[in-house]
Amino acid sequence: xxxxxxxxxxxxxxxxxxxxxxxxxxxxxxxxxxxxxxxxxxxxxxxxxxxxxxxxxxxxxxxxxxxxxxxxxxxxxxxxxxxxxxxxxxxxxxxxxxxxxxxxxxxxxxxxxxxxxxxxxxxxxxxxxxxxxxxxxxxxxxxxxxxxxxxxxxxxxxxxxxxxxxxxxxxxxxxxxxxxxxxxxxxxxxxxxxxxxxxxxxxxxxxxxxxxxxxxxxxxxxxxxxxxxxxxxxxxxxxxxxxxxxxxxxxxxxxxxxx
Ligand SMILES: Nc1ncnc2c1ncn2[C@@H]1O[C@H](COP(=O)(O)OP(=O)(O)OP(=O)(O)O)[C@@H](O)[C@H]1O
Numbered sequence: 516x517x518x519x520x521x522x523x524x525x526x527x528x529x530x531x532x533x534x535x536x537x538x539x540x541x542x543x544x545x546x547x548x549x550x551x552x553x554x555x556x557x558x559x560x561x562x563x564x565x566x567x568x569x570x571x572x573x574x575x576x577x578x579x580x581x582x583x584x585x586x587x588x589x590x591x592x593x594x595x596x597x598x599x600x601x602x603x604x605x606x607x608x609x610x611x612x613x614x615x616x617x618x619x620x621x622x623x624x625x626x627x628x629x630x631x632x633x634x635x636x637x638x639x640x641x642x643x644x645x646x647x648x649x650x651x652x653x654x655x656x657x658x659x660x661x662x663x664x665x666x667x668x669x670x671x672x673x674x675x676x677x678x679x680x681x682x683x684x685x686x687x688x689x690x691x692x693x694x695x696x697x698x699x700x701x702x703x704x705x706x707x708x709x710x711x712x713x714x715x716x717x718x719x720x721x722x723x724x725x726x727x728x729x730x731x732x733x734x735x736x737x738x739x740x741x742x743x744x745x746x747x748x749x750x751x752x753x754x755x756x757x758x759x760x761x762x763x764x765x766x767x768x769x770x771x772x773x774x
Contacts, residue, residue: 520536520538520563520573521575522571522573523572524571538728541719543701545717546702546703546705546720547707547713548707549710549720550723556723557598557678560706563676590618591670595667596664605650606651608638611662612637612665613630613669615633619670638665640668641665643661646662657688664677664695668699675696676704677705677706680696696716711762714762720738722737734760734761735761739753740753749766750765751763752764
């Protein structure tokens with residue numbers, strides 16, 4: 516078992532934002548969270564890593580109420596890469612990635628070879644070894660995103676939660692980061708906007724709309740033309756792509772000729 520929610524509810528400003536979601540991440544698999552803007556994806560991810568507490572229902576980690584898991588244990592287990600993570604200026608790239616080691620180190624313990632190896636390995640995996648000493652605030656948006664993913668990898672989590680990890684990334688880096696996430700073999704839950712990337716890289720997909728879970732399961736069960744039309748209001752044609760996964764083509768009305 517790993518992360519799960521049961522009838523999880525959370526609201527703000529008098530509105531229900533996560534509304535009775537029951538969901539389970541399969542150990543070692545990649546669960547994609549999709550849904551229109553404002554459907555509650557980020558809010559649900561924040562409940563899953565206890566950055567927020569449910570108003571009712573429960574979030575569990577290994578079938579234990581996450582609210583009862585000691586903070587240090589949670590920090591070792593779960594890594595969260597936020598959508599617009601910011602980091603204090605004047606930190607170098609390796610300083611940011613080193614933050615990922617904090618939960619593994621005893622108070623006042625000195626930095627050791629295993630810590631250094633984890634940082635270097637994480638930077639190599641996101642292709643930023645050369646940027647080791649560059650100031651974080653001088654990086655491009657995509658490089659910053661990759662550094663934050665490296666920080667999460669250096670943490671060596673057993674559950675990785677990512678909010679739009681492909682934000683700011685060019686297509687090559689989108690594909691390489693998502694391939695890397697798949698290869699990690701750890702439980703991963705990530706919010707994605709690109710439905711084709713979700714189909715390519717997720718073992719399971721959960722579709723959210725207005726805070727409620729609409730469907731969950733294998734990509735070909737969830738990503739149907741009917742569901743995409745109903746939830747996103749977009750007509751699509753779906754066929755099997757070269758990779759054997761489904762490929763979604765968006766159909767737009769031909770522009771009217773100006774008379
Ligand atoms: N603290 C808050 N106070 C008031 N409203 C909030 C709060 N947090 C989230 N919301 C609202 O809840 C809804 C869901 O937000 P959330 O960020 O979870 O959506 P999302 O599916 O991740 O959206 P996007 O795809 O645009 O990133 C939005 O309408 C948002 O404005």
